[in-house]
Amino acid sequence: MIEKADIVIIGGGVQGCSIAYNLAKRGQKNIVILEKDTVAHGASGRCGAGFRQQFGTEMNCILARDSVKIFEQLSDELEYDIELNQRGYLILAYTEKEVNQFRKNVELERSLDIPASLITPEEAREIVPCLNTEDVLAATYCPTDGNVNPLLTTFAYAEAAQRLGVKLYQFTEVQKIETDKHGIREVLTSRGRILTDTVVNAAGGHAREVGELAGVEIPVYAQRHQILVTEPVEPLWAPMLMSFSRNFYFQQLPHGSILGGYGDPEHEIIGHDTGTSWEFAATMAKKMTSLVPILSNVRMVRQWSGSYTMSPDSQPILGEHPQLERYYMSLGFSGHGFMLAPITGVMMAEYIMEGSTCLPIEKLNITRFERGELILEPSVV
Amino acid sequence: MDDNTIICRCEDVTWGEIRKQLDKGYMTLDEIKRITRAGMGPCQGKTCQRVLLHAIARYLNKRVEEIQISTYRPPTKPVPLGVLAGGQDD
Numbered sequence: 001m002i003e004k005a006d007i008v009i010i011g012g013g014v015q016g017c018s019i020a021y022n023l024a025k026r027g028q029k030n031i032v033i034l035e036k037d038t039v040a041h042g043a044s045g046r047c048g049a050g051f052r053q054q055f056g057t058e059m060n061c062i063l064a065r066d067s068v069k070i071f072e073q074l075s076d077e078l079e080y081d082i083e084l085n086q087r088g089y090l091i092l093a094y095t096e097k098e099v100n101q102f103r104k105n106v107e108l109e110r111s112l113d114i115p116a117s118l119i120t121p122e123e124a125r126e127i128v129p130c131l132n133t134e135d136v137l138a139a140t141y142c143p144t145d146g147n148v149n150p151l152l153t154t155f156a157y158a159e160a161a162q163r164l165g166v167k168l169y170q171f172t173e174v175q176k177i178e179t180d181k182h183g184i185r186e187v188l189t190s191r192g193r194i195l196t197d198t199v200v201n202a203a204g205g206h207a208r209e210v211g212e213l214a215g216v217e218i219p220v221y222a223q224r225h226q227i228l229v230t231e232p233v234e235p236l237w238a239p240m241l242m243s244f245s246r247n248f249y250f251q252q253l254p255h256g257s258i259l260g261g262y263g264d265p266e267h268e269i270i271g272h273d274t275g276t277s278w279e280f281a282a283t284m285a286k287k288m289t290s291l292v293p294i295l296s297n298v299r300m301v302r303q304w305s306g307s308y309t310m311s312p313d314s315q316p317i318l319g320e321h322p323q324l325e326r327y328y329m330s331l332g333f334s335g336h337g338f339m340l341a342p343i344t345g346v347m348m349a350e351y352i353m354e355g356s357t358c359l360p361i362e363k364l365n366i367t368r369f370e371r372g373e374l375i376l377e378p379s380v381v
Numbered sequence: 382m383d384d385n386t387i388i389c390r391c392e393d394v395t396w397g398e399i400r401k402q403l404d405k406g407y408m409t410l411d412e413i414k415r416i417t418r419a420g421m422g423p424c425q426g427k428t429c430q431r432v433l434l435h436a437i438a439r440y441l442n443k444r445v446e447e448i449q450i451s452t453y454r455p456p457t458k459p460v461p462l463g464v465l466a467g468g469q470d471d
């Protein structure tokens with residue numbers, strides 16, 4: 001292992017790999033990624049990797065929109081087919097409150113050039129003929145939302161970063177970050193030490209612990225989130241189906257399987273558990289078969305889980321830690337950290353190298369919690 | 382076994398595709414599965430996992446026990462969603 005680095009990135013998930021790639025692309029040298037397992041072993045390899053631009057705050061709309069722009073050309077840029085699909089997200093409204101919120105969301109989205117629209121249940125059925133629209137009052141649809149293959153995308157970033165000189169050490173766990181009055185001094189790992197004055201915490205579900213390794217507090221925690229997949233079947237419908245009030249998301253992937261889950265913040269295990277429960281499979285199956293009845297005969301083949309990294313407002317924390325100079329963070333993404341990785345990787349690289357960013361980053365600073373300036377995003381699962 | 386030998390019949394993955402990833406430095410069964418889809422088909426690796434493990438071990442000059450096998454996504458016995466949901470709806 002090398003003895004010295006200019007920047008040490010902790011975590012080989014999509015965030016760490018995107019940041020490393022974007023730093024190297026801008027000419028930064030001597031970058032190291034440390035990953036305690038293998039690349040994409042964390043949430044990045046376990047997620048649905050759906051991306052949508054339909055949010056309720058201007059900031060999230062812009063971040064998502066600009067991330068999608070990057071996704072659209074990422075296979076070419078990284079020279080790796082990341083299996084991008086833009087088959088839309090159809091988000092269903094079941095309450096008047098939701099309809100009102102969606103009306104506002106669509107107005108905001110359209111003002112930002114996101115091609116979303118508010119549609120009737122009948123129009124929703126034209127897009128998804130097998131959809132049961134009982135109780136559906138309205139829906140929003142954005143045809144340029146979609147999904148990528150999460151594993152291939154993370155590997156694509158990791159390989160492109162390495163081609164630009166980034167060193168990746170897998171099976172290398174960070175165990176301590178030594179500091180002194182000048183800041184960071186070195187990173188101690190299970191395989192030796194690396195002298196550095198700059199660390200990026202991209203440790204996903206372990207972000208709080210990786211804060212503690214440097215003696216800084218980061219108010220996030222990991223919570224289990226489950227997902228299941230069915231056997232592949234013939235093409236049934238195209239977009240992601242999603243609802244906030246009924247709490248589900250599922251879609252048919254290009255090769256035919258149907259993948260989806262729901263959030264259960266009240267009952268799900270807090271911590272790093274990656275087991276699965278029968279209750280989840282049964283509940284998810286109910287949600288799926290009642291919305292798309294022809295799924296009754298389709299068989300589930302696997303279920304698994306990963307961690308959401310939850311922050312107090314379910315929005316990411318980006319930037320430098322106020323208690324430790326050159327200790328950067330890109331974490332706390334809740335359930336939408338994959339889709340943002342292309343743009344947050346760029347922003348973090350700009351921030352670390354130049355101190356300023358193409359899109360405003362200050363709102364996402366960790367100090368917002370102390371200031372009481374939480375980001376109130378109405379449209380998250 | 383040559384590059385055209387099909388290792389995973391469900392997902393139609395050849396030894397050549399797997400060897401390419403081993404040459405790039407991927408070395409755990411999880412990684413190989415995730416990239417090539419070998420072992421992720423309807424039989425969930427029942428047919429191909431052993432063959433795959435042995436082929437990887439031989440190619441990397443390692444013992445089979447040294448190859449990291451899958452740590453998550455336990456294969457379940459395929460069950461229709463309608464049964465999971467508690468009986469056919471209507």
Ligand SMILES: Cc1cc2nc3c(=O)[nH]c(=O)nc-3n(C[C@H](O)[C@H](O)[C@H](O)COP(=O)(O)OP(=O)(O)OC[C@H]3O[C@@H](n4cnc5c(N)ncnc54)[C@H](O)[C@@H]3O)c2cc1C
Nearest residue numbers: 011013014015036042043044047050174204306337338339
């Ligand atoms: C079931 C599920 C579905 C999801 N669906 C979506 C979706 O559709 N769209 C979307 O945008 N997002 C989704 N997400 C969220 C998304 O997966 C995450 O926000 C994103 O992957 C976070 O990436 P990351 O790189 O920050 O974290 P991770 O991918 O978790 O990477 C962190 C890495 O750090 C490593 N690490 C931790 N501690 C140490 C240490 N001490 N030393 C060295 N390495 C360490 C870990 O091993 C891990 O590989 C979903 C998440 C789950 C669990």
Ligand code: FES
Nearest residue numbers: 389391422424426
């Ligand atoms: S033969 Fe490989 S999954 Fe069935």
